Amino acid sequence: MARSLNIIYFAWVRERLGIDQEEVALADGIETIGDVVTLLAERGAGYADIFSDPGKLRFALDQDYGIAATPIGSASELAIFPPVTGG
Amino acid sequence: MARSLNIIYFAWVRERLGIDQEEVALADGIETIGDVVTLLAERGAGYADIFSDPGKLRFALDQDYGIAATPIGSASELAIFPPVTGG
Amino acid sequence: MIRIAVGPEDFDIAAETRRVAGRGGGAIASFIGQVRDDGNLASLELEHYPAMTGKALTAIAEQALSDWPLHAVTIIHRVGKLVVGDNIVLVLTGSDHREAAMESCSFVMDKLKTVAPFWKKETRADGAAKWIEERQSDIEAAGKWKN
Amino acid sequence: MIRIAVGPEDFDIAAETRRVAGRGGGAIASFIGQVRDDGNLASLELEHYPAMTGKALTAIAEQALSDWPLHAVTIIHRVGKLVVGDNIVLVLTGSDHREAAMESCSFVMDKLKTVAPFWKKETRADGAAKWIEERQSDIEAAGKWKN
Numbered sequence: 001m002a003r004s005l006n007i008i009y010f011a012w013v014r015e016r017l018g019i020d021q022e023e024v025a026l027a028d029g030i031e032t033i034g035d036v037v038t039l040l041a042e043r044g045a046g047y048a049d050i051f052s053d054p055g056k057l058r059f060a061l062d063q064d065y066g067i068a069a070t071p072i073g074s075a076s077e078l079a080i081f082p083p084v085t086g087g
Numbered sequence: 088m089a090r091s092l093n094i095i096y097f098a099w100v101r102e103r104l105g106i107d108q109e110e111v112a113l114a115d116g117i118e119t120i121g122d123v124v125t126l127l128a129e130r131g132a133g134y135a136d137i138f139s140d141p142g143k144l145r146f147a148l149d150q151d152y153g154i155a156a157t158p159i160g161s162a163s164e165l166a167i168f169p170p171v172t173g174g
Numbered sequence: 175m176i177r178i179a180v181g182p183e184d185f186d187i188a189a190e191t192r193r194v195a196g197r198g199g200g201a202i203a204s205f206i207g208q209v210r211d212d213g214n215l216a217s218l219e220l221e222h223y224p225a226m227t228g229k230a231l232t233a234i235a236e237q238a239l240s241d242w243p244l245h246a247v248t249i250i251h252r253v254g255k256l257v258v259g260d261n262i263v264l265v266l267t268g269s270d271h272r273e274a275a276m277e278s279c280s281f282v283m284d285k286l287k288t289v290a291p292f293w294k295k296e297t298r299a300d301g302a303a304k305w306i307e308e309r310q311s312d313i314e315a316a317g318k319w320k321n
Numbered sequence: 322m323i324r325i326a327v328g329p330e331d332f333d334i335a336a337e338t339r340r341v342a343g344r345g346g347g348a349i350a351s352f353i354g355q356v357r358d359d360g361n362l363a364s365l366e367l368e369h370y371p372a373m374t375g376k377a378l379t380a381i382a383e384q385a386l387s388d389w390p391l392h393a394v395t396i397i398h399r400v401g402k403l404v405v406g407d408n409i410v411l412v413l414t415g416s417d418h419r420e421a422a423m424e425s426c427s428f429v430m431d432k433l434k435t436v437a438p439f440w441k442k443e444t445r446a447d448g449a450a451k452w453i454e455e456r457q458s459d460i461e462a463a464g465k466w467k468n
Binding site for chain 1: 220221223225229251262263286287288290294295305306307
Binding site for chain 4: 095097098099102147150152164166168169170171172173174
């Protein structure tokens with residue numbers, strides 16, 4: 001069964017990509033947040049700049065924080081954003 | 088020159104004495120807050136109950152905290168009260 | 175009692191204080207964060223992740239309620255465009271004990287700064303815009319709490 | 322800026338917050354103490370030493386201003402007869418930094434509890450009256466500050 005994931009972006013990640021979300025098909029072997037980020041980094045210049053240094057990014061899978069090793073499992077939404085700066 | 092000191096009382100000290108202040112003449116040799124407290128303790132039953140245990144009391148000389156050893160100097164007002172309980 | 179509110183609306187400190195006071199206790203601590211004038215700030219744009227923000231703030235409030243003897247925790251955070259002097263965030267905690275109220279209020283702010291999904295973008299008087307970066311001091315402040 | 326007020330009048334938390342916010346900084350911490358309902362409390366009588374109270378509270382506020390980077394410290398304390406739910410004390414501190422605002426607010430309360438010349442007398446529902454005694458926890462809280 002083809003899996004897909006809705007990826008949503010915030011703050012400068014959103015601005016630099018020029019989109020606030022996209023649906024990404026997950027090929028076999030894409031199992032973790034880190035795998036998705038690698039997939040995004042391989043898309044070319046604009047994406048590579050942003051996703052080749054995942055240490056600058058934070059991730060939430062179905063609205064809970066995750067790290068590169070977190071399995072995607074049956075999640076439907078992955079949010080990618082810079083460290084938070086509210087308050 | 089005869090010295091005198093206005094002594095003012097607060098909270099249960101005031102209530103138990105039944106007065107909120109009094110003028111006390113200071114004989115020669117009465118030099119510190121502790122000397123004044125001893126003088127008061129020697130006045131008889133009502134006073135002795137209150138002033139014979141100075142550890143339960145706090146003192147302010149001209150509105151600054153003092154201890155038994157604090158010299159009266161030229162101060163004009165000695166306040167005697169229980170530990171504070173505001174806030 | 176937990177009260178969480180996120181939106182563009184300003185908050186009413188008197189009404190929010192009455193609400194917390196109404197839960198009893200007698201000790202109410204609060205923190206208000208406002209847009210600070212650091213010289214040439216024109217405006218601040220506050221973005222958030224709507225689907226996650228309420229969940230993240232509720233989790234912080236629940237942690238505070240479990241770690242301190244509290245009657246109430248209120249967290250209100252504004253989003254959208256704000257100018258100097260505008261309110262950004264309000265945290266109120268109510269307890270029988272002042273230490274519990276004050277410590278938990280500090281805890282909520284420290285956690286909020288590092289886990290609640292808000293982002294601030296500054297616009298300067300000359301039109302230059304910049305996303306604010308995380309501060310090391312905020313990470314350290316959040317790290318001092320065991321939870 | 323230091324603002325000290327002692328009297329029977331209630332305070333207006335919104336107005337006092339605006340006043341501190343007006344000094345700038347963006348970080349405002351507050352603590353409110355109210356008469357707590359512990360079951361059968363009828364009323365609380367707050368006595369103070371008028372000639373000393375303002376001086377003692379001003380000294381605490383000055384110490385806070387010298388130990389933290391603050392724009393404003395407000396201390397308001399009520400006296401006279403109060404009932405359950407009434408406000409007793411308000412402390413507000415304003416700073417550029419939330420840690421400075423919150424820590425100094427806690428400092429002011431801890432010092433106030435142990436040095437400001439106020440005394441509380443409780444009257445119970447059955448008419449029994451008793452002067453409240455100092456609490457060891459308040460002495461320890463005040464002792465944790467170096468100054």
